[in-house]
Amino acid sequence: MSFRQHSLHDCPAPAKLNLFLHINGRRADGYHQLQTVFQLVDHGDTLHFDLRADGLVRRTTIVAGVPEEIDLIVRALRLLALEFARRHGRPAPGVDVAIDKRLPMGGGLGGGSSDAATALIAVNHLWQAGLDRAELMALSLPLGADIPFFIFGENAFAEGVGEQLQAVTTRDCWYVVIEPGVAVPTAAIFSSEDLTRDTKPVRIADFSRHLVIQTDRKGFGKNDLQPVATRLFPPVAEAVRWLSSYGDARMTGSGACVFCAFSSELEAEAVLAKVPQVWGGWKAQSLQRHPMHALLQVGRVIE
Numbered sequence: 001m002s003f004r005q006h007s008l009h010d011c012p013a014p015a016k017l018n019l020f021l022h023i024n025g026r027r028a029d030g031y032h033q034l035q036t037v038f039q040l041v042d043h044g045d046t047l048h049f050d051l052r053a054d055g056l057v058r059r060t061t062i063v064a065g066v067p068e069e070i071d072l073i074v075r076a077l078r079l080l081a082l083e084f085a086r087r088h089g090r091p092a093p094g095v096d097v098a099i100d101k102r103l104p105m106g107g108g109l110g111g112g113s114s115d116a117a118t119a120l121i122a123v124n125h126l127w128q129a130g131l132d133r134a135e136l137m138a139l140s141l142p143l144g145a146d147i148p149f150f151i152f153g154e155n156a157f158a159e160g161v162g163e164q165l166q167a168v169t170t171r172d173c174w175y176v177v178i179e180p181g182v183a184v185p186t187a188a189i190f191s192s193e194d195l196t197r198d199t200k201p202v203r204i205a206d207f208s209r210h211l212v213i214q215t216d217r218k219g220f221g222k223n224d225l226q227p228v229a230t231r232l233f234p235p236v237a238e239a240v241r242w243l244s245s246y247g248d249a250r251m252t253g254s255g256a257c258v259f260c261a262f263s264s265e266l267e268a269e270a271v272l273a274k275v276p277q278v279w280g281g282w283k284a285q286s287l288q289r290h291p292m293h294a295l296l297q298v299g300r301v302i303e
């Protein structure tokens, strides 16, 4: 990551995996209460920021299927600009955002959310807007329940709609991730009549204990969204079936991507080499912290 006075280039927006995802209930507004562990991995998008003098927030890269006006990056930065104006009594400086998009949309990897989080962290710094971590998290929540997690910046046990976060230690390992080539619309999964909505709540200690006592590499819990997604999207079911011969393969989030953990990079590489060519696939290492933390500590944006 290079730091220049008016720019921040090569800022990582890592993917997340949901190591398990339980649906415990439904709120009056229709949103679902869940419990999950978010795991950061070292594979994702890369963003670049250049200050503008005219107060505009612009995305300079074309992203297929995501017009600039609905991009979570642009929407998040416009919220930040409003907050800047409220605090400082003058309009925010503008910014150009370029993006190298690697994460598939509707993949359950949190790509759009991670992009928005990285943008908020970087531009809060570039503009010297002065929001602290909790304030950035609160600002982002109306745009998506996964965004606060990426700003939180550590692997987390999450409750509520995913916004109540506690840092959690997870296994250091390698993951093989399969992209089955379909985009799963999150809303379609949550609105299914078949969805299990009454999984009994667990405690963070149950997850942590499982890490210590597990003997068979079986992951903790399950993904309640998986049965619905695999029924609606057969390629997701096929990917789960294929990867299951190598370990406890699961879908992340509302899909479509499927992952499996391995102890070593070599094991992950061996499985990756066999992934059928009709699917995309990659390996990634678990991260314990968001890679933007290094920048944030240098910049003293987040304590």
Ligand SMILES: C[C@@](CO)(OP(=O)(O)O)[C@H](O)COP(=O)(O)OP(=O)(O)OC[C@H]1O[C@@H](n2ccc(N)nc2=O)[C@H](O)[C@@H]1O
Pocket (backbone or CB within 6 Å): 018, 021, 030, 031, 032, 033, 034, 036, 107, 108, 109, 110, 113, 143, 144, 145, 146, 161, 162, 186, 187, 188, 190, 252, 253, 254, 255
């Ligand atoms: C499932 C998860 C797990 O990390 O991630 P993804 O798989 O999308 O990455 C998240 O909970 C995704 O949360 P969020 O990012 O807010 O989902 P959105 O795409 O905005 O939600 C689309 C729609 O799904 C429904 N929805 C979403 C979240 C939730 N807790 N309950 C819901 O009922 C709502 O109808 C909402 O309008």
Ligand SMILES: Nc1ncnc2c1ncn2[C@@H]1O[C@H](COP(=O)(O)OP(=O)(O)O)[C@@H](O)[C@H]1O
Pocket (backbone or CB within 6 Å): 065, 066, 070, 071, 072, 073, 103, 104, 105, 106, 107, 108, 109, 110, 111, 112, 113, 115, 116, 184, 186, 253, 254, 255, 256
């Ligand atoms: N910067 C962005 N990158 C990807 N998708 C975005 C972005 N901004 C808005 N979106 C919208 O969010 C939807 C979900 O994308 P994404 O966050 O990548 O998947 P998921 O929520 O399954 O992890 C996309 O289909 C797209 O319409």
